[in-house]
Amino acid sequence: MRITGRYEPMNVWHAYEASLRLCFSHIPALLLGVAVAIVPSQALLLILQSATMPDVLTEQYGSLFWQQTPRDVDIPSGEITTWITGLVIGSLVVVLGLVLATAAACVIVAEGWHGRTPTWRSAWAIVGRRAGPLAWLTFVGGLLVVVGLLLCILPGIWLGIAWSVAVPALLFEEVRGTRALERSFRLVRHRWWPTFGGLLLISATGWLLSAPFAIPGFFIPAMTDDFYIGSSLQGTLSILSNIISTPITAALVTVFFFDLRARHELAATLPPETRQSPPPPPQSPSF
Secondary structure: OOOOOOOOOOOHHHHHHHHHHHHHHOHHHHHHHHHHHHHHHHHHHHHHHHHHOOHHHHOOOOHHHHOOOOOOOOOOHHHHHHHHHHHHHHHHHHHHHHHHHHHHHHHHHHHHHOOOOOOHHHHHHHHHHOHHHHHHHHHHHHHHHHHHHHHHOHHHHHHHHHOOOHHHHHHHHOOOHHHHHHHHHHHHOOOHHHHHHHHHHHHHHHHHHHHHHHHHHOOHHHOOOOHHHHHHHHHHHHHHHHHHHHHHHHHHHHHHHHHHHHHHHHHHHOOHHHOOOOOOOOOOOOO
């Protein structure tokens, strides 16, 4: 999308409204698109957790809700290692699944943004060709954010926001790895606080909409002592919660990406002496 006419930059509220409008306009494609990645990845985590958790812990499943601390148990080191390994592998698959689901949602929202009718199959045709770069971007960006969080928390948060539009940059500008992170950083650096505020607002919205599925999961151990039944119910609720919340966040990230890119291109066309002047008042976008 090159700026060929007058573009009115959006403020956070208008971007929020536009992202929700796009979500509600393409609900079937978005839900199916994210489910393709979220369901199998979280199902694998559930299977690995059920297969590797030590028996002494599965027997305490129901009691963990009522007791502040579980009773002392003696677990062989080999079982602990197997359990942790299964959790790590399953968690990495879940993270990758969420990134791929987010990418599919970004493609669907971008198609709607440009006035086209998206489908989940066409979105995955694009995401499938970029699965490798997306996985590498997840590894590099995630590792650096974790390092920032370990250093002092705030650097990790700052990097997470600065790189928040890296996935759309990879999908729509054909940049890979650290170049996608650099592109996101350049776009967000003068709009960090609005980006932070928008992501906070849309995350709260996603949590509220998914709360009917997310909250009951915490109380499943109070309703059953059977680990396998309880974990299956918790896993199912978690899947439903993520299927609802993921498209909402992806929609705002995509809208922010196109708005930030338009701002960047618009600023590049202005004379140097006027580039620091404030943009014109934003107007509500129409689709």
